Amino acid sequence: MRFLAAGWQQFWFAPASPLNLGLCRLLFLSGMFFYYLPVDFSVWGTVTDAFWMPTFLFERLRWSPGSPETLMLLQVTWKLALALGAIGCCTRMSTLVVFGVGIYLIGLPHNFGKIHHSDALIVLFLGILAASRCGDACSVDAWRRGRPGEPIPSGEYHWPIRLAWVLFALVFFAAGVSKMRHAGWEWAASDNLAILLVQHHYHVANADPWTTWGLALAQVGWLCRLLAFHTLALELLFPLALLSRRARGLWVAQAFLLQIGIRALMGPDFGGFLLCYVFWIPWSALLRRAPVMGRANAGAPLRQAA
Amino acid sequence: MTFRRACWANLVIAFLVLGSAYDLITGGAHWPFAAYAMYAEVQRDRCFVAGQLFGVPIDAPDAEIWLHDEAYLHPFDQCRMRIGLSRIESQPEAARLLAEALRNVLQRYESRREQGKHRGPALQSLRYYHVEWQLDPEARHVEPPARKVLKAEVYRD
Numbered sequence: 001m002r003f004l005a006a007g008w009q010q011f012w013f014a015p016a017s018p019l020n021l022g023l024c025r026l027l028f029l030s031g032m033f034f035y036y037l038p039v040d041f042s043v044w045g046t047v048t049d050a051f052w053m054p055t056f057l058f059e060r061l062r063w064s065p066g067s068p069e070t071l072m073l074l075q076v077t078w079k080l081a082l083a084l085g086a087i088g089c090c091t092r093m094s095t096l097v098v099f100g101v102g103i104y105l106i107g108l109p110h111n112f113g114k115i116h117h118s119d120a121l122i123v124l125f126l127g128i129l130a131a132s133r134c135g136d137a138c139s140v141d142a143w144r145r146g147r148p149g150e151p152i153p154s155g156e157y158h159w160p161i162r163l164a165w166v167l168f169a170l171v172f173f174a175a176g177v178s179k180m181r182h183a184g185w186e187w188a189a190s191d192n193l194a195i196l197l198v199q200h201h202y203h204v205a206n207a208d209p210w211t212t213w214g215l216a217l218a219q220v221g222w223l224c225r226l227l228a229f230h231t232l233a234l235e236l237l238f239p240l241a242l243l244s245r246r247a248r249g250l251w252v253a254q255a256f257l258l259q260i261g262i263r264a265l266m267g268p269d270f271g272g273f274l275l276c277y278v279f280w281i282p283w284s285a286l287l288r289r290a291p292v293m294g295r296a297n298a299g300a301p302l303r304q305a306a
Numbered sequence: 307m308t309f310r311r312a313c314w315a316n317l318v319i320a321f322l323v324l325g326s327a328y329d330l331i332t333g334g335a336h337w338p339f340a341a342y343a344m345y346a347e348v349q350r351d352r353c354f355v356a357g358q359l360f361g362v363p364i365d366a367p368d369a370e371i372w373l374h375d376e377a378y379l380h381p382f383d384q385c386r387m388r389i390g391l392s393r394i395e396s397q398p399e400a401a402r403l404l405a406e407a408l409r410n411v412l413q414r415y416e417s418r419r420e421q422g423k424h425r426g427p428a429l430q431s432l433r434y435y436h437v438e439w440q441l442d443p444e445a446r447h448v449e450p451p452a453r454k455v456l457k458a459e460v461y462r463d
């Protein structure tokens with residue numbers, strides 16, 4: 001029991017510099033801001049109730065689509081909070097607003113006929129940032145507090161990154177488990193992928209493929225089956241990335257390439273999901289290797305973790 | 307890290323991990339948690355049917371244009387529109403709801419066209435078909451499809 005408790009403590013709460021989490025916040029929320037800046041959620045207020053098929057969350061909370069004016073007000077507030085959260089200004093409040101309003105705005109389109117899975121993880125990551133002390137580094141808040149000194153390592157800055165990893169790994173693992181549950185090995189051993197590759201040139205996904213290479217690939221049956229087995233293996237073994245540093249680099253890079261490949265060959269747009277990869281990058285280690293940046297960072301004002 | 311903060315962190319961890327694990331184990335979907343079952347079914351058939359929208363231009367009433375471009379369907383994308391209409395078809399008052407949904411899509415199409423947000427032609431009506439394709443290895447017969455069955459049509463007010 002003591003061994004388990006120590007393992008739990010080490011996995012989630014080993015002392016870490018606030019820099020990594022601060023940079024993840026900065027990059028993730030900046031990316032979100034620029035990704036969602038041109039997106040107009042207020043149009044959903046013009047869609048007829050005939051399309052309204054509420055998700056579990058919206059049904060339970062009795063949330064309904066607001067008027068275009070209400071949605072416009074919410075989205076302006078949300079995008080402003082995203083910008084403030086990204087630069088770390090009033091971080092606690094801005095990340096709370098980003099999460100609270102974001103779960104409604106990002107979730108709203110899923111009540112109109114189809115749940116796309118590409119942004120679910122984003123919402124969970126927004127929740128992690130809102131619950132964490134992600135504004136203790138690389139932020140206006142830290143600069144305003146003006147306490148110079150070395151970053152104080154704490155478990156406060158470790159668990160949010162680890163939780164992001166675990167949720168990310170569960171997404172891929174769940175996708176693999178679903179394939180095994182619904183289809184078993186036939187998913188990879190049959191012509192399934194070849195058929196999917198062709199089918200996606202008939203305007204069935206949320207976006208059309210970037211290229212027609214999928215059609216050429218579909219004609220090489222053994223290669224399709226090999227890629228399908230590789231996809232299954234990648235998904236089912238993704239949790240290894242949590243345990244091994246070597247596997248982490250390999251698995252995460254492959255997952256990223258897999259999603260780019262799906263976009264190019266089949267069409268589905270993963271949108272903001274790709275931003276979630278910033279949590280896998282060891283920013284503080286990279287900065288330590290860059291001497292100038294490392295020195296500059298060492299003198300950055302940081303608040304001591306309680 | 308204070309005891310209170312440690313409890314809070316453990317609570318957040320437990321909620322998010324257990325929420326994700328629940329859908330993973332049960333195969334359920336409780337957005338933002340999900341079982342991520344996209345593409346989990348095996349495709350065996352090289353023939354498939356999908357609901358699609360076609361517009362009849364005012365200045366060419368014998369022609370039909372396929373409205374799969376997101377600019378025409380905004381804020382829907384082609385996938386959400388197809389599945390949304392298909393789910394409406396399975397509801398008890400399908401005919402009324404389908405007509406209401408199509409009228410709404412047509413109104414928004416025209417409103418966006420007048421605002422210059424897409425370059426589609428003015429439409430006199432919107433048609434919803436079940437479209438059948440025989441998959442071609444080189445996707446040569448995407449348009450026109452092998453077979454179309456008209457399910458609903460609405461006219462401009």
